[in-house]
Amino acid sequence: MAGCSAANPNHPLPIDPHGGIWDRFFVFPLSWLLQRSAEFFGGSYGIAILIVTVLVRLVILPLTIKQTKNQKRMQEIQPEIVKIREKYKNDPQKAQQEIMKVYQMHNANPITGCLPVFIQMPVLLAFYHSIIRTAQIRSHDFLWLQLGAKDPYYILPILAGLTTFLQQLIMMRYSPTMSENPQMKMMTYIMPVMIFVIAISLPSALSLYWVYGNIFTTIQNYFLYRDKGNAPKGGLAK
Structure with missing residues (x-):
């Protein structure tokens, strides 16, 4: 809660380079x-x-690659896991033992796949804080934007929504787990709208960061998730 109040877009607290661990080693x-x-x-x-967004994403890219590889392995063994659960539906303990054997055989771990996310989040949150709480950013212009104020023409919020949609679409295109999940399909259309609505009320500097980050992630996911041998015909696979 203290972290959220410090990064309030309307009343951000100054960064203390000699303060606590968060400000001193992450935000500053x-x-x-x-x-x-x-x-x-x-x-x-x-x-x-833009430059720092790319640098931060490149730093955490090895974690993202590791996460993606684990997700692919989990997708590949999913049919086998379904068969095991069906075979031992009356013996959950035996089913769990057999599933663990499959995980070990394929070097897959559902928990390990989540670890990179938890490691990335503090870095991305610290970057969010650094943008909001750097006073110089709020007083500067960029293109038609006052970085400390909302986009008067709603161009950045629209771009934030569109790039979010493209990012989700890429993942849906190349991830069977997402494409077969009705909730994930729904989020493909809900998330861009949510991002657009939120971005309308945010300073342009944050919306700009979202757009930059979405573009980087879209390109990254295209190369990480695509499978040339099994890519669907047409559309983004070309």
């Missing part, structure tokens, strides 16, 4: 990197947000 280094990047690119914080 990213804020410093944003400021140095802006200086290198002629004072443009719009470009600085």
